[in-house]
Amino acid sequence: MSAAVLELQRITKRYPGVVALDGVDFTVYENEILGLVGENGAGKSTLMKILIGLIQPDQGTYRLRGAPVVIKNPAHAANLGVGMVFQEGCLVPNLSIMENLFLCHEIGFRHFGFLSKRKMRDAAHAALGTVKVAADLDTPVSETTPAVRQMIEIARLLWLSKLYQQRNPVLILDEPTTVLTDDERNTLFSIATELKSQASIILISHRLQEIVETSDRILIMKDGKRVANIQARHAGIPEIEQMMVGHAFAADRFREDEQIPPGDQVTLTLENVSKRGVFEPLNFEVRQGEIISLVGLVGSGKEALCRCIAGLEKPDTGSIKLAGKRLTPGSPSEAVRAGIGHIPIDRRSDGLALGMTIAENVNLLVLDHLKVGGFISPQREKKNALRWIQDCRIKAPSPSTMCVNLSGGNQQKTVIAKWLSSKIHLLVLDHPTRGVDVGAKDEIYRLIRQLARTGVGMIIMCDTLEEDIGLCGRMLIMKDGQLVNEVNCPPYRKPSPSDIISSIV
Amino acid sequence: MTAPDSGSATITQEKATVGHKRLQIPAIYFALTLLVVLVILFTLGNQNFLSAYNLNTIGNYAAILSVVALGQMNTILIGGIDLSVGGLMSFTSVLFVVLLQLIGVWAFPICILVALAVGYVNGAILTRIKIPSFIATLGTGGILTSLALLVSPLPVVAPGSKYGLLDLVNGNLLGIPNLLLLALAAFVLFYVTLRFTKIGRNIYYVGSNIKMSWMSGIDIVGTRNFAFVLSGFGAGLAAIMLSCNQFGGDPTLGNVYILQSIAAVVVGGTALTGGTGGAVNTIIGALILAVMENGMNVVGVDAYFQQSILGLVIIISVALTFDRTKTAMIK
Structure with missing residues (x-):
């Protein structure tokens, strides 16, 4: 087996009321594709955020090519050869492909104090060549397809690691295929397989099929812990599913x-x-x-x-x-x-008044029924809230707990309780x-x-x-x-x- | 997977999570402590601070300030602000005295109606033309200041023949000044509206999360309009109280109340970002400002220095209550 390029040891990250990562060990070897799977909330994204320095772990060590590092922010991570291609993409839409490729690193293209477009073009062609994109460099990114945008991000990360002379960069692809067509998906995976000769790739996906087909090794996470580390060629989808959810699907x-x-x-x-x-x-x-x-x-x-x-x-x-x-x-x-009720996808921004209490959120739709003599009765309000807290099993100290202090699941149950209580x-x-x-x-x-x-x-x-x-x-x-x-x-x-x-x- | 036992109690302490620490220490405790400390300090500085005469002075100012601030509070609770209260007070003040001469007691209800209408216009500019209340009320405030000066460029004295009517404000009931009773009535009105009525609750929902409110079917246009109407009411009533108290109108009297009313609201612990706070907070905030204003003079704080202390208190109060998650960028 080749050498480890990135090693996390006993990483722990706590958030109020929840342990997002609980003593996770995580190693990426050179020239491999590592599949990372787990349910939502298993801790995958927290782990990736730690990898690129978006958040800092509470405990644990982070080693890169053998040396301990503290990653300050994503730009620092990219300079060290660790980069992430985000689901939504993080390019500047109104700038051209070339401008995006070299954003913030144009200084190397100086020619008598001015930017040399020709030097940039040459470098851009070379960078895009590694990911097999043949596009007009002056096209604004907003006019390209999601597949091309992903490739631009990958090319940028590879180019940056060359610029900073980082051997074997680590690329994180977060759910890359959700926005791709079948053809684009195949292209992405064939490029990823080719890139293995010069980089390691962490692939996050809910589609276990592509994980099993593409990766060399698969890590399974559940409830903030690493539950399995298996060779992909030995893995079957049902077993992975079972380890992800912690029980068999037959149930x-x-x-x-x-x-x-x-x-x-x-x-x-x-x-x-x-x-x-x-x-x-x-x-x-x-x-x-x-x-x-x-x-x-x-x-x-x-x-x-x-x-x-x-x-x-x-x-x-x-x-x-x-x-x-x-x-x-x-x-x-x-x-x-x-x-007609509606439970929105983003409960924090669309579903709840976070700064208000569970009772106030649950009773929003039924205030008219909680009135006594034309005024809202605090007793009836509390009673109604308690009833639905019990019915929906919202775990909270009291109905006057503020929703901001609830876990995601209990927040969602509060949103559901709100609609349940009205007819x-x-x-x-x-x-x-x-x-x-x-x-x-x-x-x-x-x-x-x-x-x-x-x-x-x-x-x-x-x-x-x-x-x-x-x-x-x-x-x-x-x-x-x-x-x-x-x-x-x-x-x-x-x-x-x-x-x-x-x-x- | 085993089904969770259905009879288990769900209200448990085990998940007592600590979320945003800032939200866990209600700002009202800070405000109350500040008020008590100020009273003690000023009393130590000058025993006359608690004399009947001085308390009356503080009470008069606190009464008028709390009425404006109680109105202002509603616009802040929905996440807006009303900068037109100053212009509205000035305009209502001169209008009131002029009308008093012409139509006597009818000046009271008409001035209140005018103030309500101005509040509604403010709300409509926000909800229909859709520009921020900060700008909308800056504009209407300017217009109202001009109107006040057009009605009377100089202070007008109330006609002596109508002094009897001014006693509605200046008189006493069972030894308690009517000015204080009016402020108390305004407090009860705003407190009950916010705590026990649906539209009052909607002010909190809209201020806390306007998108959720809209998606849950709350009439956000009506709620926001209502908040500005309440602000107009507070400014109008305060202007009438002040004009009676001073036996005359003044086309510039409202200016100081713009900042003072906002300061009273936020010092009391109502968040500028909307959704948290209330009438009790605002009364305490108004008392703090009145006590500071008077106390610093009584104990002889350098007049040039007073504004900076007030500024410091405002910054600390806002720092304690401002919900930073609501604004992606602090501008």
Whole structure:
């Protein structure tokens, strides 16, 4: 085995109320592709943030090429040959490809005190050559595809490591394929495999298939700990999954035995609803107690569709009816009054008043029912909050605990409690289990089943395809703004992810 | 996976997390401590500080300041600010005295209505034209200052024949000055509105997270308008109280109240970033400012030095309450 280029030993990082990393050992060897997998909240991103100096560990040592280092910030990390390609990308959109490549390091191209464009061009061609990109150097980055942007970032990191004479740089690719097409994905992995001769690559992905196919070695994380370190050629996807979640999938993870058949009454009807340039006219219904999962890639239009249903966006055509009654498009207050709830993907910025108490958040929609003689009664308010705290198993010292002090899972349960306490008929759930731990996930699944039993129709978008399949009764697949397929997912006769993936991409 | 036992108690101490430490020490304790310390210091400095005469002086000023500040508080709670209170007070003051001459007792309700309308206009500029309240009210404040000077460029004295009406403010009820009773009534009104009514609660929701409020169906336009109407009400009422107290109107009397009202609100512990604070905080803040203003003179702090002490107290108060997570960049 080749030498270690990067070594983390017993890294611990604590956040208020949660240990994000618990004595993690992490080694990257020269010329390897290391697959890093784990559920959301397992600690992968915290670990990567430590690698590039975005955050500092509370305990543990960081060695680079044998020498202990303290990485001050991402720029420092890049100079030392450790760089990350972010999911969203971190290039300056209105600057050209070449300007982005050499941003902040133009000084080397000085010629009599001025920047020599010719020298820059030559260097840029060489840098892009390593990642096989043939693009016009003067194109603004905003006009390039996500795949090209990733390549520019990789090329930049490689060029920087050469500039600072760092042997075998470490490149972190964080979920690189979520924004790529199939072809682009294959190109990315073939380039990654070629780059192995001069660099090490850490690949983070939720798609275990590509992890197993591309990596040499796989690290599995769970709840802030490293639970396994296996050679990829010995790894099977089911075993990895089992280690990621800590229990076998055969168990009823999504509470399938509680799944009920949809009711007779139609809750939500969409007729010819469309939004220009985002999704084509589409029709579907959600029945009482039915859980519909919307599946599709980024750009499939599913997010915009959900925003239209919740009244956050105005569709261009068509009508949205709740229990046969047409809703005013583009009005969240109207949607809420009619009984449509919406659990946003970003609960901290969109779902909660963080500086206010659990009680104040839970009671937001039902203040009218908590009045005595025209004024909100503190007693009734507390009573109602306690009831829902208990029902949703929100773990907190008291109803007057501020939401900012809750863990992610308990914050999410507070958001759900808010909608549960009001009489909703339809709930849109946008990635309800994102960033919550396994225990809280199960609680959220339980609440979703409970809602279904009370007749609430749901439209759900999940973090993983498995979760979508496990939770929903019917799956609607969107692609390029169109409804391309519909798959039934009855309990115990669920389709497998591979059956579905072909219609998604 | 085993299902969690359903009967278990969920309110536990084990997850007592420490999040933002800053939010855990309510700023109101700082404000209360400051008030007590100031009173003790000034009393030690000059025993006459607690004399009936001096307490009356402090009370008069605190009463008027708290009414403006209670209104101002609502705009700060929603994450905005009202810089037009000064102009509005000046304008209401001269308008009130002029109207008093013309229509007598009707000057009271009409001036209040004018102030409410000005508040609504401020809110509408923010919510309809969508420019920040900082700029919107800077503009309307300027316009109102001009209007005040156009109504009367010089201070106007209230007509002697109407002094009886001024007793609505200057008189006593059971030995308690009406000025204090009016301030107390304003406090109760704002306290109850914020604590026990839906629109009051909505002010907190909108101030705490406007996007969440919008997505949860709260009428954010109405709530923000309402906050500015309340601010107009506070400024209008304070101007009437002050004009009665001084037996005349003054087209420049409001100027000092712009900063003083904001200072009272933030020193009391209401966060400039919105969403936290309340009427009790504001009363304490107004008392602190009134005590400082008077006390520094009573114990003989150099007049040139006084402003810097006030400035220091404001900076410390804001530092304690400002929610830095809400502003990506401090401008």
